[in-house]
Amino acid sequence: MPTKDEVFQKIQTALVDALGVDEEDVKPEATLVGDLGAESIDFLDIVFRLEKAFDIKIPRGELFPEDILTDSKYVQDGKVTEHGLSELRQRMPFANLDEFSKNPVVQDFGNLLTVADMCRFVEGKVEVTD
Amino acid sequence: MRFEGKTAVVTGGSRGIGRACVARLANEGAQVALIYHSNQQAAESLVAELQSAPGKVRALQADVRDLQRAHQLIDPLFEEWGHIDVLVNSAGIVRDGLLGAMTAEQWREVIETNLGGAFSYCHAVTQPMMMMRRGSIVNLSSTSAEFASRGQVNYAASKGGIDGLTRALAKELAPRNIRVNAVAPGMIETDMSQVVRGIAGDQIKKAIPLKRFGKPEEIAAVVAFLASDEAAYLTGQVLRVDGGLSLGGY
Numbered sequence: 001m002p003t004k005d006e007v008f009q010k011i012q013t014a015l016v017d018a019l020g021v022d023e024e025d026v027k028p029e030a031t032l033v034g035d036l037g038a039e040s041i042d043f044l045d046i047v048f049r050l051e052k053a054f055d056i057k058i059p060r061g062e063l064f065p066e067d068i069l070t071d072s073k074y075v076q077d078g079k080v081t082e083h084g085l086s087e088l089r090q091r092m093p094f095a096n097l098d099e100f101s102k103n104p105v106v107q108d109f110g111n112l113l114t115v116a117d118m119c120r121f122v123e124g125k126v127e128v129t130d
Numbered sequence: 131m132r133f134e135g136k137t138a139v140v141t142g143g144s145r146g147i148g149r150a151c152v153a154r155l156a157n158e159g160a161q162v163a164l165i166y167h168s169n170q171q172a173a174e175s176l177v178a179e180l181q182s183a184p185g186k187v188r189a190l191q192a193d194v195r196d197l198q199r200a201h202q203l204i205d206p207l208f209e210e211w212g213h214i215d216v217l218v219n220s221a222g223i224v225r226d227g228l229l230g231a232m233t234a235e236q237w238r239e240v241i242e243t244n245l246g247g248a249f250s251y252c253h254a255v256t257q258p259m260m261m262m263r264r265g266s267i268v269n270l271s272s273t274s275a276e277f278a279s280r281g282q283v284n285y286a287a288s289k290g291g292i293d294g295l296t297r298a299l300a301k302e303l304a305p306r307n308i309r310v311n312a313v314a315p316g317m318i319e320t321d322m323s324q325v326v327r328g329i330a331g332d333q334i335k336k337a338i339p340l341k342r343f344g345k346p347e348e349i350a351a352v353v354a355f356l357a358s359d360e361a362a363y364l365t366g367q368v369l370r371v372d373g374g375l376s377l378g379g380y
Contacts (some may be wrong), residue, residue, distance in 0.1 A: 044260070045260050045306065048260060048261060
């Protein structure tokens with residue numbers, strides 16, 4: 001059973017390998033897109049590495065909800081609708097969507113997800129000890 | 131040897147162009163897994179034939195339309211080999227007929243095998259190749275995608291789809307140093323083209339500047355080049371290998 005520190009370290013390694021960033025850049029508050037420069041192909045790479053590192057399965061869209069953000073059911077005029085926000089909250093209980101909800105521009109979504117969010121996501125999928 | 135220490139998966143590897151690709155890659159040192167559908171005898175005979183080749187060959191059965199089965203084969207290969215360097219999507223069928231008389235099944239079988247099969251195996255190797263930050267995918271297209279023949283709407287559509295898949299996937303995977311290209315053969319001496327060559331062979335030869343049909347080994351040579359490090363700066367391309375057939379004109 002990993003500790004929270006061990007979870008962070010494995011995620012840090014996965015992000016360093018996937019994004020080619022330095023270890024010291026991967027801080028809990030760092031955003032994947034804004035601070036670490038992740039693009040769409042990087043998200044897929046990150047999911048693959050997390051699956052291998054933690055021996056878990058991450059269904060596509062569970063960590064990075066591209067399907068919601070590209071669905072006209074949930075997005076209008078470049079903004080996520082109330083319906084879309086409700087879907088996002090359900091899909092991403094590990095992320096804080098309060099700031100994003102105030103002005104839910106799809107293009108800004110990438111700046112939402114932080115390394116700490118990813119840690120919470122993985123902690124929700126594996127048993128951790130403190 | 132260009133492929134010493136490398137590994138390759140070849141769909142449709144028991145016959146025709148796929149068979150020639152398996153032989154070429156194994157003789158150049160690659161460990162090869164050939165995927166066959168129903169011709170177990172042909173697959174096993176090829177494995178036996180290549181027993182003393184520099185690269186080891188194994189035959190695995192699958193219907194290439196089955197995405198889950200693709201992962202069931204590829205994931206353990208990745209575990210065992212540690213890397214998957216080359217994928218050749220050569221599995222393909224024809225179910226010719228004029229569109230107005232074509233059944234939904236004829237249409238579906240060809241699209242799902244020729245195009246869907248490439249999707250299945252590209253999907254399955256994406257994770258291994260991305261983890262390794264390298265790989266080469268070579269898809270078998272056809273000059274039929276661009277130069278129309280009557281009675282092959284389904285086949286032409288499937289190969290046109292292969293061209294589109296090749297370009298789009300090349301763009302997606304380039305940031306991970308994975309190249310994706312296609313070879314578009316013209317008229318090649320295989321079982322698949324036997325009927326057409328029998329009916330209109332002489333007429334077709336007249337239209338080919340090199341005045342002959344191609345051999346599977348000649349296509350395999352181009353596939354091997356695209357799969358190799360010699361083509362390190364080549365991605366997203368569809369190379370016509372057709373004796374000049376597509377030149378048209380006089």
